[in-house]
Amino acid sequence: MPRSFERLLKPFPPEEPQAPPGGLMPFLWACTRGSRRYIALLALLSASVSIYEAWLFAFLGQVVDFLSAWKAGDPVSTQERTMLWGIGLVLVASIGLVALRTMVQHQVLAINLPLRLRWNFHRLMLRQSLSFFANEFAGRVTTKVMQTALAVREVLLTFSEIVLGIGVYLLAIIALAGGFDMRLMLPFIGWVVLYGAAMLYFVPRLGKVGKEQADARSSMTGRVTDAYSNITTVKLFSHTRREAHFARAAMEGFRETGYRQMRLVSQFEIVNQALVVALILAAGGYALQLWHTGEIGTGAVAAVTAMALRVNSMSHWIMWQMATLFENIGTVQDGIATFTQAAKVQDRPGAKDLQITQGEVVFDRVSFNYNGERQVLDGLNLTVKPGERIGLVGRSGAGKSTLVNLLLRFYDVDSGQIRIDGQNIAHVTQDSLRNAxxxxxxxxxxxxxxxxxxxxxxxxxxxxxxxxxxxxxxxxxxxxxxxxxxxxxxxxxxxxxxxxxxxxxxxxxxxxxxxxxxxxAPILLLDEATSALDSEVEIAIQESLNEIMEGKTVIAIAHRLSTIAAMDRLIVMDHGHIIEQGSHAELLSRNGTYARLWRHQSGGFLGQEDDEQAVPQPVAKYHRSA
CATH class of the missing domain: 3.40.50.300 (P-loop containing nucleotide triphosphate hydrolases)
Structure with missing residues (x-):
């Protein structure tokens, strides 16, 4: 039976997730998509179990009254026998009620719901633009994916169990106390009002510090993960102590939020204990007074005292659950800022797949700047013919890598168009573009x-x-x-x-x-593709690269000019503009920027003179039969 319940909610829905809305309640509502009927069923079952548990106190009062009036050896009357059978049936039926509730909570929701949310959150993050990850720790994003999903589950389940289940439970207790005598409702009503006032004071403060703690936890995890991800650099510069202290600073921030949270919890617990002691004294003492005057029976005293003692133990549990609830709400609010961000680069509605027929690439009056801070490209025009191999040359910051990133649509152009075989890449799907x-x-x-x-x-x-x-x-x-x-x-x-x-x-x-x-792929981009290779291996690989470049449109970036000098055409860039273009020999003959760069390189290396007229010959093509 548990396995049949486990299959009710799919943890990995095939539908592509949409960025959830901002705001706590809209975000939570969006997170319940596909699981709302099970959450509603859980709330209904929790309320039913609460009514049953409250009824047990009425049952206790009936038993005490029955025992007080019954003498040993007396026969059980039909009415009494019917009452006992009814109580027995309700107790047996409760097994099925509790079993159904626990199946919904633990088999349907406990694992499947957070997995479903992680699956959706992860897909949302994978769709994010490259600029998003440039501004975030990978470990911080991972932490938010993992902990926000759990926090959403806990908020939803706690809300169902506490706000609905316990709310119904307290109303039932007050009603049952009033069934014995209306005046016995007063201590419980007074406790609910004062307890509610205490929660109105403490819970929002716990929620605020919980949000700060979630952010501090993400920062702490991000710093630790960053050190592990770059452990070679840490070791190379002998900065293990520095990284430890860098992480410690985040840990200290987390510690401060933890201390503030625990102070509030301690104060809340002291106030809570004072309230429940007052409830026990008021409810028990008032019941004894009414029993002494003969206005209620022994069973009522036993039931009301038991109710007050039950509220005593329950109030501490509610306190911790509410503290946890608002800590989780803080975690959810911290995650909302991440998951509600729409990707800067998105497919247009109805975008079609890119169709490659020849492989022509056109940059038509393309302008681009990073976040309005620095103009990288300004009205750039460039046409790469089908099957043409071009090399991009220029100093660092000239715009070479930006040109490639825009072609891959890691960023959208500010103005102008980039077309492949006449198709604006902004109008095709990103996956089909990058597949090509x-x-x-x-x-x-x-x-x-x-x-x-x-x-x-x-x-x-x-x-x-x-x-x-x-x-x-x-x-x-x-x-x-x-x-x-x-x-x-x-x-x-x-x-x-x-x-x-x-x-x-x-x-x-x-x-x-x-x-x-x-x-x-029909279009090939090379960004210093052989820079990490020794000369012998580079020559061998260049033969293979020459083979796969046949019939492809190739754009290569290189700072070592000898690696691209044999390209069909060289494009010299400076400050986002094309200032020279032509073959190696043509550019040398013009004695411009390229010629100056070449004079400062010998065999592609800086700081040595070389015969500027020496034109490297294409490496011999690799033959499969060799």
Missing amino acids: IGMVTQDTSLLHRSIRDNIAYGRPDATDADIRAAAKHAQANGFIEQLNDPHGRTGYDTQVGERGVKLSGGQRQRIAIARVMLKN
């Missing part, structure tokens, strides 16, 4: 998965033979076969570590090149 482009970057980052998975990332349906062939063309097969990890995996099954930390820079770059070779 292969790129090798200078800073190669691999996923913490196997070598095989990393290469196949370029084409997930590739066969093992395809993967090995791509690795051989990238001169990677030799070192891959020698790899192993602590879990006994070898070769292509070896796990590479976070960001590929187990591999050298050259090895990571060869894996990245193999990945792009396997993808075999």
Whole structure:
């Protein structure tokens, strides 16, 4: 039976999630999509169980009155027998009621609801623009994905159990006390009013400090994760103590919010204890007085005293639950700021897939600046013909990488258009655009998965033979076969570590090149693609790159000019403008910016003179038959 309940709520809905609205209640309402009927059922069952538990006190009073009037040996009357049978049936039926409630709470919602939210939150974050992650710690975002989902679940379940269940429970107790004598309602009503006033004072303050604590926790986790993610840099600069103190500063901030929270909790608990002692004295004492005057029976005294004692234990539980509730509300509010952000780069409604027919790339009067702070491109025009190979040259900050990022639509242009085969890339889906482009970057980052998975990332349906062939063309097969990890995996099954930390820079770059070779996209982008390789391996890989560049539109960025001098056309950029373009020989003959850059390089390296008229020849093409 539990498994049938576990299948009622799907933890991984296929529908693409929409960015939730801002504001606590709209956000929570959006989070309940798909699970509302089960949450409503849980609330109804919690209220029913509360009524049942309150009824037990009436049952206690009836039993006490029955025992007070009944003498040993006397026969049980029909009325009394009916009462006892009724009580027995209600007690047995409660098993089914509690079983149904716990199945809904623990089998349907407890695991599936937070998993569903994490799945949706994670997909929302994956759709975020690159600029979003440039301004956030990865660990901080991860923490929010994980803890906000749990906090939403706890808020919803606590609300169902406390606000609805306990609310019904207290109303039932007050009604039952009034059933014995209307005056017995007064101590309970007084306690509810004073307890409510205490919560109105403490709970919002607990909620505020809970939100601050959630933010402090995210910051603390982000700083710790950042140190682990960049452990090589930390070790290289001998900054383990500095990183420890950097994390400690966030931990101290978290400590201060924790202290403030615990002070409020201690004050609330003291006030709560004073209120329940007053309730026990008032309710029990008043009941005894009424019994002494003969206005109520023994059963009423027993029931009312038991109710007051039950409220005593329950009030402490409510206090902690309410404190936890508002701590979770603070966590949810902290997550709202992250999950309600719409991605800056989005597909237009009805966007179609990009159709590549030739591979022509056109930058038409493209202007772009980063957050209005710095104009990077200003009315740039550039046409890359189908199958043409161009090299982008220029000093750092000239706009080369920005041009590539805009073509990949990591950012949207401020004005102008970028077209591929006549299609404005702003009007096609981002996935289809990036599927048509292969790129090798200078800073190669691999996923913490196997070598095989990393290469196949370029084409997930590739066969093992395809993967090995791509690795051989990238001169990677030799070192891959020698790899192993602590879990006994070898070769292509070896796990590479976070960001590929187990591999050298050259090895990571060869894996990245193999990945792009396997993808075999019609447009190829190279950003210092061979910068981390030694000369011998670079020459061998360049042969393979020349082969895969055949028939493709290629845009290459290089600071080492010798690596791109053999391109069909070189584009020299400065301050977001194209200032020169032509072949290597043509640009040298003009004696302009490119010629000056070339004079300061010899074989592509800075600080040496070289014959500026020496034109590097294209590397011999790689032949499969070789």
